[in-house]
Amino acid sequence: MSQPDRTHDLVVWGATGVAGRLVADYLTEQYSPSELSIALGGRDKPRLGELEATLVDRRSAWEDIPIVIGDATEPGSLRRIAETTRVVCTTVGPYTTYGTPLVEACIAAGTDYCDLTGEVNWVRETIDRYHDDAVAAATRIVHSCGFDSVPADLGTQLVQSFAIDTFGTPCDVARIYLEDGRGEVSGGTLASAAEVFQAASEDPLAQQTLRNPYSLAPRGERNGVDPGAQTTVKKDSLRSEWTAPSPMALVNERVVRRSNALLRYPWGREFECTEVVPTGDGLGGLARASAVATGLKAVTAGMAFSPTREGLRRFVFPDPGDGPTREQTEDGYFTVRVLGRGIAGDGPFVVESQVSADRDPGYGATARMLSEAAVCLVRGEIDSPLEGGVLTPASGIGEPLADRLRQAGLTVAVDEWDGPPA
Known part of the structure; x- marks a missing residue:
C-alpha cells in the first residue's frame, strides 16, 4: 500500500x-x-x-x-x-x-x-x-x-486457481475466447494502436517485442515452448468450432505470460495460452473465421505501411479526445471466456472462467x-x-x-x- x-x-x-x-x-x-x-x-x-x-x-x-x-x-x-x-x-x-x-x-x-x-x-x-x-x-x-488485459489476465488466473484448488494441479493450456461483443472506438485508442505500429517500423527493440511471445517476461526468461498467437483460421480442439486470430492477442497473451513468470511459474514453465475469436461450426463458422482473419490482415498491413497509417490518422481516425457518448458506452456489451485444460490423477479436466459486462468493453x-x-x-x-x-x-x-x-x-x-x- x-x-x-x-x-x-x-x-x-x-x-x-x-x-x-x-x-x-x-x-x-x-x-x-x-x-x-x-x-x-x-x-x-x-x-x-x-x-x-x-x-x-x-x-x-x-x-x-x-x-x-x-x-x-x-x-x-x-x-x-x-x-x-x-x-x-x-x-x-x-x-x-x-x-x-x-x-x-x-x-x-x-x-x-x-x-x-x-x-x-x-x-x-x-x-x-x-x-x-x-x-x-x-x-x-x-x-x-x-x-486490455483484465478479462484475459484475471480470467486465466481464476481458471488456474480453481484448477489448483480442485484438482491439485494447474492447467497446462489456457484458451482465451473473445466472444460476442459490441462497442465504440475512440480517437485515443486508435492513436495508441498507430503508435505501436510506428514504433515497430522504426525501432528494432519494438520489432523484437512484437515477434517474441515472451517479450514481456523478466530479463533472462524471454523464451519458452509457447509458439505465440494464432495467425490462421483453425478448428478449436476444445470447443469443436472454428476460430480466427484475435486482434488483442498481441497484448493479452504476453501479459498472461508475464503474470505466470512474475508469480514464479505457479502454472508451470511449459504453460501455453492463446487468444482467439470463436465463429461457430460448419461452413458458416469457417466463412466467418475466414472473414475475420482476412479483415485483421488487411488492417495490420495498412497500419504497418507508413503512408497508409498516416492517411488513416489524418482522414479516417477520430481525433484523440473524441469518443463514444455516455449512452453509447452503456449500450455495448462483451464476453471473454477462458478454458483451461489440465491432467490430474483421474484424467483430463477443463475449467472455465467468464468475464462479461453489459457495457461497451473499451469504455x-x-x-x-x-x-x-x-x-x-x-x-x-x-x-x-x-x-x-x-x-x-x-x-x-x-x-x-x-x-x-x-x-x-x-x-x-x-x-x-x-x-x-x-
Whole structure:
C-alpha cells in the first residue's frame, strides 16, 4: 500500500479525456468523499473546472472535488502531483508518448500507479527501465487495467486457481475466447494502436517485442515452448468450432505470460495460452473465421505501411479526445471466456472462467475495471507476493479485483466446464 500521509487517495490523471471522464463519473457515483478522496488531474484548468462542476451537480454527496494541474511534458509537475496522492490512475495516451515521465514520478514518490495501456512496446520499455527501481521503492506500476488485459489476465488466473484448488494441479493450456461483443472506438485508442505500429517500423527493440511471445517476461526468461498467437483460421480442439486470430492477442497473451513468470511459474514453465475469436461450426463458422482473419490482415498491413497509417490518422481516425457518448458506452456489451485444460490423477479436466459486462468493453466496462483496480491499490486489497515492480493485473492485484468487479456489476465467474454447447 502507498504512503498513508497523502492529501488524496487517488488522482484521476487525464480526467477531461473520454476515458478519464468515465472513470471520474463512475468513482464519484460509486463512492462518497468519506470512502475515497479523489482529485481530478490534467493540464487544462478550465476544462477540469467544468468537469468538477458537472460531477458535483450530478452527485449530491460531493460538494467539491479537488483539482491538480500538471503537464505530461513537465516532469516536475508530475512529481509534485505524485507526492500528493497514494495512487495515480492515468488514462492519458498514447502512453509511448506521454506515459514515461509519470511512471518515473510515481516511482520516485513511492506512489502506486495503474493505466489502460495496450502498447506492448512501451510496456516492454518500462519493464526494462523501471522494474528494478519499482521493486526497490515497493511501488506497484500496474499496466493494462482495462479491456486490455483484465478479462484475459484475471480470467486465466481464476481458471488456474480453481484448477489448483480442485484438482491439485494447474492447467497446462489456457484458451482465451473473445466472444460476442459490441462497442465504440475512440480517437485515443486508435492513436495508441498507430503508435505501436510506428514504433515497430522504426525501432528494432519494438520489432523484437512484437515477434517474441515472451517479450514481456523478466530479463533472462524471454523464451519458452509457447509458439505465440494464432495467425490462421483453425478448428478449436476444445470447443469443436472454428476460430480466427484475435486482434488483442498481441497484448493479452504476453501479459498472461508475464503474470505466470512474475508469480514464479505457479502454472508451470511449459504453460501455453492463446487468444482467439470463436465463429461457430460448419461452413458458416469457417466463412466467418475466414472473414475475420482476412479483415485483421488487411488492417495490420495498412497500419504497418507508413503512408497508409498516416492517411488513416489524418482522414479516417477520430481525433484523440473524441469518443463514444455516455449512452453509447452503456449500450455495448462483451464476453471473454477462458478454458483451461489440465491432467490430474483421474484424467483430463477443463475449467472455465467468464468475464462479461453489459457495457461497451473499451469504455463503459473499462472505466469500471480501471477504477476498481485503483481502489484495490488505495485500500491495499492485494493478493500477491509482490510488493512492487512493473506488474500485471493478476500479479500486481490478483483475485481481490474479481470481487470488486462483481460489486461493480460485471459478471466474473469460474467453475468446472460442462463441455461444448449443444
